[in-house]
Amino acid sequence: MQEDATSSSGVHVLNAQIKDGLILFKEEKNSMKKIINEASQVEEQMVEGLVKAYPDYVKRIPGTTVVVRSDKKTGKVALISGGGSGHEPAHAGYVGKGMLDAAVAGAVFTSPTPDQVFAGIKEIATDQGVLMVVKNYTGDVMNFEMAADMARDEGIKVDEVVVNDDVAVDGSLYTVGRRGIAGTVFVHKIAGAKAETGASLEEVKAVAEKVIANVRSMSMAITPCTVPAAGKPGFEIADDEMEIGIGIHGEPGTHKEKMQKADQIVDQLLDKILADIDYGGSEVAVMINGCGATPLMELLVVNNHVSDVLASKNIKVFRTFVGEYMTSLEMEGFSISLLKLDDEMKTLLDATADTPAFKKL
Numbered sequence: 001m002q003e004d005a006t007s008s009s010g011v012h013v014l015n016a017q018i019k020d021g022l023i024l025f026k027e028e029k030n031s032m033k034k035i036i037n038e039a040s041q042v043e044e045q046m047v048e049g050l051v052k053a054y055p056d057y058v059k060r061i062p063g064t065t066v067v068v069r070s071d072k073k074t075g076k077v078a079l080i081s082g083g084g085s086g087h088e089p090a091h092a093g094y095v096g097k098g099m100l101d102a103a104v105a106g107a108v109f110t111s112p113t114p115d116q117v118f119a120g121i122k123e124i125a126t127d128q129g130v131l132m133v134v135k136n137y138t139g140d141v142m143n144f145e146m147a148a149d150m151a152r153d154e155g156i157k158v159d160e161v162v163v164n165d166d167v168a169v170d171g172s173l174y175t176v177g178r179r180g181i182a183g184t185v186f187v188h189k190i191a192g193a194k195a196e197t198g199a200s201l202e203e204v205k206a207v208a209e210k211v212i213a214n215v216r217s218m219s220m221a222i223t224p225c226t227v228p229a230a231g232k233p234g235f236e237i238a239d240d241e242m243e244i245g246i247g248i249h250g251e252p253g254t255h256k257e258k259m260q261k262a263d264q265i266v267d268q269l270l271d272k273i274l275a276d277i278d279y280g281g282s283e284v285a286v287m288i289n290g291c292g293a294t295p296l297m298e299l300l301v302v303n304n305h306v307s308d309v310l311a312s313k314n315i316k317v318f319r320t321f322v323g324e325y326m327t328s329l330e331m332e333g334f335s336i337s338l339l340k341l342d343d344e345m346k347t348l349l350d351a352t353a354d355t356p357a358f359k360k361l
Helices: 039-053 114-124 138-153 184-196 201-214 262-274 296-312 343-349
Strands: 016-019 022-025 058-060 066-069 078-085 102-108 130-135 158-163 215-221 241-244 255-258 283-290 316-323 333-341
Touching (some): 039 058, 039 066, 039 102, 066 114, 078 114, 078 184, 102 114, 114 130, 114 138, 130 201, 138 158, 158 184, 184 283, 184 333, 184 343, 201 333, 201 343, 215 262, 215 283, 262 296, 283 343, 296 333, 316 343, 333 343
Parallel strands (some): 078 102, 130 158
Antiparallel strands (some): 016 022, 058 066, 066 102, 215 241, 283 333
């Protein structure tokens, strides 16, 4: 008996044993290693764990995976966002003063249902209305819009913005047009700050759209991630390879290539971002976002070169954010987001925010 043996006909057979001339295939073991209980309970237990950790910030709508502010906002525009789970701290980690009023968590990498989104809208709705911040994925856009229609039928004023900051690809497995990725966090922060000032729904939407028009992002990865329900990695990549322009669900990017040094990777991503908007002579906010398993040390190495490149191009860095803001489970990689700022956006970016995952005090 031998492992991965060669049959009598000379054919090499993987994952098999040969006994008495017969090929016996072994049952393939599930190689997923995650600190969970049941895959079907991950989202439920994640949300429960969040509200138990941060009861001063958030509470859960019973029977849903919708998280809302513990202290409901009144007399001001409310913000709701969300998407599939697996991007933590996005989106529930940004529920709190100065950012979101509600976040809806779908199954891992799966759009939340319209009913769940509708429940969130109803819970946070004020007489000033609700703004939905939606990432540009077909399922998210469709389900949030269906929920908005349901809310309008009950007399709730609702509007939306769609974030499409990813410059890597125009159209992908999940999108028509560009994908929404980590730049969405800037929309949460600046639109949320605008809402806290008492601005109208139209004004909050306008500043959110201004952020969307001026933020660009691009990412890369060196390892895949595993959706618990799937039990195996979502894509394959060799030990000496990297994927450039990958999506936050593990969607393919522009290409695979041999692994390079950090500065060379940064140059590739920045070249694409800087070619999309004229940032020359402007002030920017920078976000170096980890994909879930990238050490902070490496993210800081990335930021070191990003800062140097921007300085060489006469682009002034107003604020820098380094850390995990929108992840992809345990994928190892990073994204760069640049937001071209004006005076209003600078003021709102620096305004107070107090949430479990983002604080500006």
